[in-house]
Amino acid sequence: MLRYIFFFFVLPVFQVAALYAQDNQKINSTELGDKTPQELVDLIKKATPDEREQYETALLNYPQQDLETVEQYLQVSLFFYFRDDFKKCNIYLDKGIGITKKRKEYELLSKFYTLKGHTGLREGDNQSALDAYYFALDIAKSAEDLEQQIVTNSGLIIVLTRMNQLDKALEISRQILKSIDKTSFKETETHARILTTVNEVYLGAEYYDSVLHYAEKGIVISKLVGFKEGVMDLYIKKGMVFYHTKQYDQAFEFLLKAEDIILNFDIENKFFPQTNINYFLASCHYEQKEYDKAIAYLDKTLDSIKETDLDKMPVIQSHLLIANCYGEKKDLEKALYWHNKYLELNEEYQKNKDKTVSKIYTAEAEKLENEIENLKGDQIADKQTKTYVLIILIIVSVAFVFVVFNYRKKQKKNTVLFQDLMQKIEVLELREQKEGEQKEEVKEIIIDDIKVDEVLKGLSKLEATEYFLRSDCSLGSIAKKTKTNTTYLSKIIKMYKGKNFNSYINELRIDYVLRRLKNDKKFRSFSIVSIAKEIGYKSDNSFTKHFKAKTGLNPSYYIKKIEHMEEQLQS
Secondary structure: OOOOOOHHHHOOOOOOOOOOOOOOOOOOHHHHHOOOHHHHHHHHHHOOOOOHHHHHHHHHOOOOOOHHHHHHHHHHHHHHHOOOOHHHHHHHHHHHHHHHHHHOOHHHHHHHHHHHHHHHHHHOOHHHHHHHHHHHHHHHHHOOOHHHHHHHHHHHHHHHHHOOOHHHHHHHHHHHHHHHHHOOOOOOHHHHHHHHHHHHHHHHOOOHHHHHHHHHHHHHHHHHHOOHHHHHHHHHHHHHHHHHOOOHHHHHHHHHHHHHHHHHOOOOOOHHHHHHHHHHHHHHHHHOOOHHHHHHHHHHHHHHOOHHHOOOHHHHHHHHHHHHHHHHOOOHHHHHHHHHHHHHHHHHHHHHOOOOOOHHHHHHHHHHHHHHHHHHHHHHOOOOOHHHHHHHHHHHHHHHHHHHHHHHHHHOOHHHHHHHHHHHHHHHHHHHOOOOOOOOOOOOOOOOOHHHHHHHHHHHHHHHOOHHHOOOOOHHHHHHHOOOOHHHHHHHHHHHHOOOHHHHHHHHHHHHHHHHHHHOHHHHOOOHHHHHHHOOOOOHHHHHHHHHHHHOOOHHHHHHHHHHHHHHHHO
16 A cells, blocks of 8 residues: 555654745845745745745755755755655755765765655655665664664565565564664654554554554553554554454444544544544444445545545545445445446556555455455346446456456566565665574564574574585585484474475575675676575576575676666765
């Protein structure tokens, strides 16, 4: 989903080519020339949209491009970011990035790139967001700036969740949760915001107990610091959990609590939380066969949407849900009307935006699609509408096949695959920070068996020493080094690594080569044959086969893309 359904406030705090109206209250240029960058930013914030042009022009053309001026570019970028004016936000971000690169102000540059990532995320541009986050993380890691890494990763995990890369998002989320108590963020509004973001990942992974746990923690912090938006968002998430677990009374309780906050407090960007509340309240009524009540909530959304809201996933899914409500009421005309609207919006959504996956909505969409298809089948039996329905079904089916074909075709594009690889490398680099620590398993299995513990520690040591890069690395040789037998070792790898031995070794090798190719320019100059031998493969064909099986790309294509990215960074 391109503007992730709760994204309107979960990003952390570090978060002019447009046409302007003619200014009616011009200040003379001499007076503006005496203003400091801080004073110009204050004027921009206080001015009406019609009055801002003169102040923005003065700030962009400020003669002294020093640290104070660049810091004000960041402040004005944030000002436009929180007003959803991403075009202007990007103008100041690009200006600030250019200057901070030249001045080598890397701490500030990392903040610019992080906000650039947040802006791409809000605009639904996953590739732009990922590129910016990777630049920001590289800088933050070099500076050992843990807080900036947390801020940047909080945006990255949303992109990973959009891309259905939940394992990676979960791993980074756990790292964030482990680290945040060591920072000044602890028990602040930023802490609460990050908990709402992490809960997106746990929702997508359907780890509902974790969602409830971190929601409670986030609610306590949000109430402590007076962060109403945080309380509201986490109430919505709790309502979603109870909806998915079919505890509808509790779902109603928390969704209505969230709505009460919207009605009684001044909440910015309230359309999207209200849309989510309406959708899940309607879904609860739908499951309880209260179709008129469900339609009433959906009508609230559909009556208030603007043209610019039609590419947002909760709005699109509201069209599908209301179609099914009318279907259950046997109102075929309205059901087909809304279903066709849904198909049109979904087709446009897939055509214009990056490939994204909504784990929260996917199962719902499939279920509702099946139900409306069943409705159509029932209606065909009605002689009075049989011909009418059949014609519509043919049109709808052709349209749907066309949507699916284009969607699948787009998924195969190499740019999407390369984007996925950039995510893989980020996860691998995070693992380096945990060297010497045992990898936390998704299911958080507690190891009681001493022998199993010893074997796993042995495997960790072999991974740390990169034994898997040796051409003689085999099940037998590793069994000897971990002082066990091959049968037992195979079972341990299967149980605790989640794959067979060959897959385990190949994944380690490909992950290693992805990371090294990204960071080692000299290594990229090697031939494919040399690279294959360097990482333990006996032939380039074997290496290429496993590389493509994991990434979908040829090694040569990946190397070219990395070179291109470096050229852009240096320009």
